[in-house]
Amino acid sequence: MKTTTVKDVRKLNRSLILKEFYFNGPVTRLDVSRVTKLSPATVTNIVTDLLENGVLVEEGNVESSGGRPSVLLKVNPDLGYFIGVEIGESHIQTELFDIYFSKTTQYAINDLELDLSPEHLIDLVADSIGQVLRSANLKETDILGIGLGLPGIVDPESGISIFSPSWGWNNINLSELLRRKIAIPIYIDNGAKALSVAELLFGQGQGVDEFAVLLIGAGVGGAIVHNDLLLRGGSNSAGEIGHMTLSIDGPVCRCGSKGCFEAFIGANHIFEEFGRTKDEPQPRLENRELMKKIFSNYSNPDSKERKIIQNSIQYLGAGIANLINIENPERIILGGWLGILYGEADLDLIKNVVKKYALAQSYELVDICVSNLGAEAIPMGSAAMALIDFFENVNQEDLMVIGGNRLKQRN
Amino acid sequence: MKTTTVKDVRKLNRSLILKEFYFNGPVTRLDVSRVTKLSPATVTNIVTDLLENGVLVEEGNVESSGGRPSVLLKVNPDLGYFIGVEIGESHIQTELFDIYFSKTTQYAINDLELDLSPEHLIDLVADSIGQVLRSANLKETDILGIGLGLPGIVDPESGISIFSPSWGWNNINLSELLRRKIAIPIYIDNGAKALSVAELLFGQGQGVDEFAVLLIGAGVGGAIVHNDLLLRGGSNSAGEIGHMTLSIDGPVCRCGSKGCFEAFIGANHIFEEFGRTKDEPQPRLENRELMKKIFSNYSNPDSKERKIIQNSIQYLGAGIANLINIENPERIILGGWLGILYGEADLDLIKNVVKKYALAQSYELVDICVSNLGAEAIPMGSAAMALIDFFENVNQEDLMVIGGNRLKQRN
DNA sequence: ATAATTAAATTAAGTAGTAAAATAAGTATA
DNA sequence: TATACTTATTTTACTACTTAATTTAATTAT
Known part of the structure; x- marks a missing residue:
């Protein structure tokens, strides 16, 4: 955000203070002042505002050891819920989160048909949302936002799926299609970018200035985060590392x-x-159970599986090294169901290969780790896009409609 | 910069306004207000300040066609000069620029000895600076800042050359060494990053939100600029694209x-x-004349030179494509003496190879071009680092010492 | 029980932004 | 010449930050 006016400063500081109460609450005004480096006066001022509008609530006092006891405050747990939807190549995973992102209920559709129209897909998404609302006994107005994470290139501003490798679409306004069915603000982005939001707020990206996330599953995606901001590049395809060339004469992708x-x-x-080793027909890409079985043989030193996986790790390491050379991140997070399998199988080997191909100075800095949010972090990240908007845009105007009939839509 | 206070906003806006007068001056207050989206009142306020401190000067009026005639203002051309120094693997190029970055005089040292101590190098740099000062008849106090651009990984904050591939140094505080000899503020960074600053302010990066610069010469470096800010990564080695892996089993580097x-x-x-084709001893890496001769045979369709260069362009294109896939820039600028030769030889072939290896959506956006600042843009970019600091830090405190005895040092 | 001490929260004076009203400095015209 | 019109700049009222001073609400000591 460009900050040229005092109002911009107010918005930024309100968001800063709110995040502090959210992630570290309950805390006192003075705690927040110390952490944010804002003056106690400013914290009091903004907190008064947030209290009046019901965004924060008091939660008792800190025991005093002489002196006025400080008041503990936290984000009001009753403000509402978030919904996150992962749209995969062959499944839809819909999850409902309370304000503090505890998963409350979920709904899954697996084995999607291979050629799916955008309208049919959005029907399934809307049905899924209806399902979780019913099972949690909530109304649309209880939901602060819905996030969608999907494959391909997505423009979050317009809500358009620019290109979908899975279904071959171009320029479909999914946001608009869903908005016609559901009156809840909609947030939409590429799945790897959604995952990086989950890592930033709740996972291994917390407090890390520069990190990259690899989403390895049926396909390979990625996202780069720089000072709490997702790098998008000029047309939202930054981080799309899956089609980086590792061997100029390699096999056709x-x-x-x-x-x-x-x-x-x-x-x-x-x-x-x-x-090839078993002469069986090729399994469907999303067959996670079969993949787990393959990886379970990694520990067997003479297995064919171990050799196959170790060979792939040579390329995984070289690819990570390229990303490290270009971005010089402090952390690389391996995510996605297959990425987690790789990391759990042999993180040391991955690190050794990376070391071989990366600049020494860049390798020295970086920490390569496995996502601790599990294979299902994309719905969480998708919903978290709505949380970020909540942090940034809880201002006078929006506050008046919290709990009421929010018609404001982001896209 | 984090903007949490009204003072931060003032600093940012002062810089914004000053840049507008610098790059587009002479212009009127209202012109600046329109372009910067700041209110006329704010522009008047800040301009009054800058006028009082001698940073801006009036330059006549705009002919009125009814209404109060507006006053034209520009940056005071007598504020001072900048010096930029390129430290290459085998040469030192020192250039003096006036406030508007017209090159005023220069001094070159070629064929540096192969193993150079940091102290000896800094002696040579200080001598070069002395030479340009003498030939322009200037004193140290006339110079607003000296910028150094050098190979390897550099920490601009501390002024330390973290790692120098050319001379094998580690952690040498070049800034401190030079400061002992010269009382002018010193700015220091990697050469490719300095080049990107030149492109950003004066070259093909002007007005481009996302671009990358390739510095191809004896070695290969790079820099990435995102919203007018150089990406540094976690330890200043972001953009160091030269050692990206393009072929996992390729030749040893x-x-x-x-x-x-x-x-x-x-x-x-x-x-x-x-x-190999001529059975001659290998020439020195910085032999630009020989390289020009090789490239001059590119137009000959049957020449060995053409085949060699076309083969390299296959890899050049694949490397650029990887950078494009990861960063999704709007522009790629080919710089450095060899990079310019590649681009001038066959930009179309480069683009075609990039197209083959890049994501279609990312390729569609990007414009690949050759630097128009020439092979000698690093001294300019190095000096421009001082100009950026001038924009950002011309505030009350600093202004009082302009033209006086500036002892404030950045590093 | 009252006064002193301590620490949190609030208020006050100063600075810097905006929008809108006022002022300044011209040209055009009756 | 005087009035109307235009356009540039400045002033005014309001908002939001800071630092410093004050107020508030507890604990501790006499």
Whole structure:
């Protein structure tokens, strides 16, 4: 945000203070003042505002040891709920979160048909949302926002799915399609970018200035976060690391190019290599159970599986090293169901390969780790996009409609 | 910069207004108000300040066609000068710029000895600065700042050369060494990053939100600019694209790793390939004349030179494509003496190779071009680091010492 | 029980932004 | 020449930050 006026400063500081109460609450005004470096006067001023509007509530006092006891405050737990939806190549996972992001209920659709129209997809999403609302006994007005995370290139501003590799769409306004069915603010982004939001707020990205997330599953995606801000590039495709060239004369990728990162480390490659050894028909890309079975043989030193996975890790490490050389991040987070399997199988080997290919100074800084949010972090991250907007835009205007009939839509 | 207080806003707006007068001056207060979106009242307020302190001067009126005639203002051309120093693997190029960055005089040292101590290097730099001061008949107090651009990883905050590939140094505080000899504020950074500053302020990066610069010469470096800010990563090595892996089993690079970008496209590789065909001893890396001769045969369709260069362009294109996939920039600027040769030889071929390896959506957005600042843009960019600091820190405190005895040092 | 001490929260004076009204400095015209 | 019109700049009233001073609400000591 550009801050040229005092009003911009107010908005920024309100958000800063609110985040502090959210993530570290209950805390006192003076605690917040110390952490945010804002003056106690300013904290009092903004807190008064937030209290009047019901965003914060008091929660008892801190025991005094001489002196006026300080009041503990926290974000009002009854403000509302968030819904996050992961749209995968073959499944839809819908989850409901309370204000503090405890998962309250969920609904899954698996084995989506292969050629799905945008309208049909949005019907399924709307149905899923209806399902979780019913099972939690909530109304639309109880939900502060719905986030969607999907494959491909997405423009969050307009709500348009610019390009979907899974279904071959171009320029479909999914946001608009869903808005016609549901009167809740909608947030939409690429799945890897949604995942990075989950990591930033609740996972391994907390407090890390520069990090990148790898989303490895059926396909390979990524996202880069710099000072709490997602890098989007000029047209929202920054971080799309899956089709980086690792071998100029390598095998042809499903994208048409040659020697892509994804072609070496994606589910497709592993299944193909595995299939080749067993002469079975190739399994569906999202077959996580089969993949787990393959990885369970990694510990067997003479297994074919171990050799296949170790070979892929050579490329995984080289790809991570390229990302490290270009971005110089402090942390790389391995996410996605297959990314987590890789990391859990042999993180040390991954690190050693990265070390081989990365600049020494950049390798020294970076910490490579596995996501601790599990394979299901995309719905959480999607919902968290709505939480970020809540932090940034809880201002006088919006506050008046909290709990009422929010018609304001982001897209 | 974090803007939590009204004083931060003032500093930011002062810088915004000053830049507008600098790059578009002479202009009127109202022009600046329109472009910066700041209110006329604020512009008047800040301009009054800058006028009183001699940073701005009036330059006549705009002819009125009814209404009060507006006053034209510009940055005072007599505020001072800047010095930029490029420290290369085998040369030192020192240039003096007036406030508007017209090159006033220069001094070159070529064929540096191969193993140079930091102290000896700084002696040579200080001598060079003395030379340009003498030939322009200026005193140290006439210079607003000195910028140094050098190979390797540099920490601009501390002034330390963290790692120098050319001379094998680690953690040398060059800034401190030079400060002992010269009482002018010193700014220091990696050469590719300095180049990107020149492109941002005076070259092909002007007005472009997301761009990357490739510095191709004896070695290969790079820098990424995002919303007018250089991306540094966690330890100042972001953008160091030269040792990105393009072929996991490729030839060994001088860095020790295998299949590096630099090993395929750097001067070393071209000379090696060329030498192989002629059985001559390998020329020194900085032999620009020989390289120009090689490239001059590119237009000959059957020449060995054309084949060598076209082969390197395959890798150059793949490397640029990787950068594009990760960063999604709007523009890629080819710089450095060898980078300019590549671009002038066959920009169309480069673009076609990039197209082959990049995501279609990212390729569609990006514009690949050749630097128009020439092969000598690093001294300019180095000096421009001081200009940026001038924009950002011309505030009450600093203004009082302009033209006087500035002892304030950045590092 | 009252006074002193301590620490939290609030109020006050100063600075810097905006929007809107007022003023300034011209040209055009009756 | 005087009035109307235009356009640039400045002043005014209001908001939101800071630091410093004050008020508030407890504990501790006499």
